[in-house]
Amino acid sequence: MPDQLLFGMEVFLNGLMAGVLYALVALGFVLIYKASGVFNYAQGVMALFAALTLVGIMEGQVPFAHLINATLGTEIHHFGWHLPGIVAILLTMGVMVLLAWAVNHFVMRHLVNQEPIILFMATIGLAYFMEGFGDLMWGSDIKKLDVGLPQGMSTVIDEVTYGWFGYGFFIDNLDIVATVIAALLVVALTIFSQYSKQGRALRAVADDHQAALSVGISLKFIWVLVWSIAGFVALVAGIMWGTKSGVQFSLSLIALKALPVLMLGGFTSIPGAIVGGLIIGVGEKLFEFIVGPMVGGATENWFAYVLALLFLVFRPQGLFGEKIIERV
Amino acid sequence: MNQISDEGYITADGRKIGAVMMEMKNITLRFGGVKAITDISFDIRQGEIRAIIGPNGAGKSSMLNVISGFYIPQEGEVWFHGKKRAPMRPFQVAQQGIARTFQNIALFEGMSVLDNVMTGRLTHMKSGMLSQAIWKGKAEREEVANREVVEKVIDFLEIQAIRKTPVARLPYGLKKRVELARALAAEPKLLLLDEPMAGMNVEEKEDMSRFILDVNDEFGTTIALIEHDMGVVMDLSDRVVVMDYGKKIGDGTPDEVRNNQNVIDAYLGVAHD
Numbered sequence: 020m021p022d023q024l025l026f027g028m029e030v031f032l033n034g035l036m037a038g039v040l041y042a043l044v045a046l047g048f049v050l051i052y053k054a055s056g057v058f059n060y061a062q063g064v065m066a067l068f069a070a071l072t073l074v075g076i077m078e079g080q081v082p083f084a085h086l087i088n089a090t091l092g093t094e095i096h097h098f099g100w101h102l103p104g105i106v107a108i109l110l111t112m113g114v115m116v117l118l119a120w121a122v123n124h125f126v127m128r129h130l131v132n133q134e135p136i137i138l139f140m141a142t143i144g145l146a147y148f149m150e151g152f153g154d155l156m157w158g159s160d161i162k163k164l165d166v167g168l169p170q171g172m173s174t175v176i177d178e179v180t181y182g183w184f185g186y187g188f189f190i191d192n193l194d195i196v197a198t199v200i201a202a203l204l205v206v207a208l209t210i211f212s213q214y215s216k217q218g219r220a221l222r223a224v225a226d227d228h229q230a231a232l233s234v235g236i237s238l239k240f241i242w243v244l245v246w247s248i249a250g251f252v253a254l255v256a257g258i259m260w261g262t263k264s265g266v267q268f269s270l271s272l273i274a275l276k277a278l279p280v281l282m283l284g285g286f287t288s289i290p291g292a293i294v295g296g297l298i299i300g301v302g303e304k305l306f307e308f309i310v311g312p313m314v315g316g317a318t319e320n321w322f323a324y325v326l327a328l329l330f331l332v333f334r335p336q337g338l339f340g341e342k343i344i345e346r347v
Numbered sequence: 348m349n350q351i352s353d354e355g356y357i358t359a360d361g362r363k364i365g366a367v368m369m370e371m372k373n374i375t376l377r378f379g380g381v382k383a384i385t386d387i388s389f390d391i392r393q394g395e396i397r398a399i400i401g402p403n404g405a406g407k408s409s410m411l412n413v414i415s416g417f418y419i420p421q422e423g424e425v426w427f428h429g430k431k432r433a434p435m436r437p438f439q440v441a442q443q444g445i446a447r448t449f450q451n452i453a454l455f456e457g458m459s460v461l462d463n464v465m466t467g468r469l470t471h472m473k474s475g476m477l478s479q480a481i482w483k484g485k486a487e488r489e490e491v492a493n494r495e496v497v498e499k500v501i502d503f504l505e506i507q508a509i510r511k512t513p514v515a516r517l518p519y520g521l522k523k524r525v526e527l528a529r530a531l532a533a534e535p536k537l538l539l540l541d542e543p544m545a546g547m548n549v550e551e552k553e554d555m556s557r558f559i560l561d562v563n564d565e566f567g568t569t570i571a572l573i574e575h576d577m578g579v580v581m582d583l584s585d586r587v588v589v590m591d592y593g594k595k596i597g598d599g600t601p602d603e604v605r606n607n608q609n610v611i612d613a614y615l616g617v618a619h620d
């Protein structure tokens with residue numbers, strides 16, 4: 020096989036893996052949007068917040084240490100423990116559920132029946148608040164996150180592909196794990212929503228609030244539930260991204276990549292979020308590989324947005340959305 | 348009709364009506380400056396078919412919304428099974444065994460008929476998330492039991508043929524029937540129907556009337572319904588509340604109401620659609 024094609028295949032695979040992360044963040048958006056009509060701008064910051072909290076709990080960091088030390092004149096920073104990854108993940112999930120409850124109790128509950136734009140602006144406020152709050156709680160330095168996921172080049176894939184093509188593909192173990200976990204997550208979410216009582220209720224709320232109330236569903240409970248699930252998805256995305264590039268502010272920017280993903284996939288489609296994420300991931304890597312060298316590179320910064328723009332023009336309902344027909 | 352005692356009464360067609368199930372006491376409901384309901388009291392008895400009639404904008408739907416918790420009245424009390432009810436959210440009312448349909452149909456348009464009717468069982472599904480994961484057997488038995496009720500309701504309302512059809516594709520008349528099916532699936536103690544026959548043709552109206560009578564007869568379900576069509580109301584109901592401009596202007600058997608001068612002036616005299 021010609022080298023270019025092999026390189027291309029490798030790029031394609033790496034693109035798929037990157038796309039998985041986009042898909043995860045987009046999934047968080049879709050879940051909340053479907054159930055409550057809220058476009059949650061804070062989804063990316065939630066991933067950052069989750070990752071920060073995870074590192075903090077794992078490393079025994081004292082929350083609000085700066086604040087406490089500044090006001091009390093103390094010098095405490097650490098509890099002096101190191102928790103195993105899985106314990107810290109469970110505790111962080113608890114924090115995300117609390118966060119879901121707080122968001123609903125203090126913000127969303129008061130905005131029921133408001134215009135979508137108002138709800139959207141509330142989540143912008145929420146994003147900035149959480150960003151500052153995360154900083155205050157855990158500090159703003161870049162943190163290393165290691166919950167024990169395998170990292171580095173997959174030697175198995177390297178050897179197998181070398182055996183086949185005489186060229187070893189470079190695929191990161193972490194990307195493989197991320198893909199498997201994301202796939203499991205989607206399967207679990209699908210089973211949950213199709214077969215459990217709460218999943219049924221969730222679909223009902225997503226479809227019609229009034230009807231849902233009339234069959235005995237508490238909207239408040241469902242909203243806390245979806246925000247918790249979105250928090251869980253954010254945590255998973257935060258773990259993957261944080262392990263890869265450290266827990267830092269730029270993590271919240273992946274949310275911006277989720278926007279073009281949503282424009283491709285449609286705002287209400289779970290398969291759309293997945294496929295959209297993969298297309299963007301693969302598209303931007305391949306585009307950079309093929310066209311990048313001709314235009315001086317850095318196409319990854321804008322490719323996704325241009326693709327989304329094209330979709331907005333030619334297929335505004337997204338890949339999986341229903342065709343929008345204006346009623347007159 | 349015999350005299351109504353505390354225990355109940357026997358209807359003209361010989362059905363036994365029981366004690367008071369739901370009592371509305373001096374209900375007043377305002378929307379800003381608009382008084383939708385002014386100081387209305389009435390009761391609904393066990394096993395009875397109770398109608399609320401009145402011209403458009405009289406406050407009938409508002410009254411149903413008060414009973415089902417969608418509206419909270421500014422004044423007055425709601426008594427259910429002899430207990431005063433604290434202000435409740437609609438989902439809590441549903442959990443007490445009160446099911447309803449809406450004047451403008453509120454179905455889950457994205458789901459099949461079967462799934463829609465299945466949501467009616469939600470108040471009967473006990474298994475929480477954890478127990479579903481751990482006691483798979485128990486959750487499965489529950490699912491089977493719920494499916495049985497749902498299939499019974501589907502047979503009863505003769506919608507077997509459309510059980511897998513997405514609700515969005517159904518014609519209006521069938522949607523109304525599916526909405527009734529969902530309410531029935533909850534096996535409610537009290538069934539509230541807001542204009543169940545509005546917008547239907549004669550044949551569909553006859554079917555719906557038959558279903559309402561059969562539900563009451565076979566399951567003993569107490570029913571409160573709002574209807575515009577006077578003929579239908581007179582045929583179906585045991586007792587009728589008449590509303591006009593948010594006030595109660597009549598209450599009694601269809602015959603009593605028909606001969607009430609206030610009612611004739613306010614409602615029967617007025618041309619209606």
Ligand SMILES: Nc1ncnc2c1ncn2[C@@H]1O[C@H](COP(=O)(O)OP(=O)(O)O)[C@@H](O)[C@H]1O
Nearest residue numbers: 378381383401402403404405406407408409410
């Ligand atoms: N949600 C609401 N907000 C404001 N006004 C309302 C609302 N619901 C009902 N109303 C008003 O209350 C009055 C009674 O309405 P409704 O109960 O729907 O009457 P009916 O069902 O008898 O036709 C009307 O004047 C209506 O405009």
Ligand SMILES: [Mg+2]
Nearest residue numbers: 407408409450
């Ligand atoms: Mg009405």
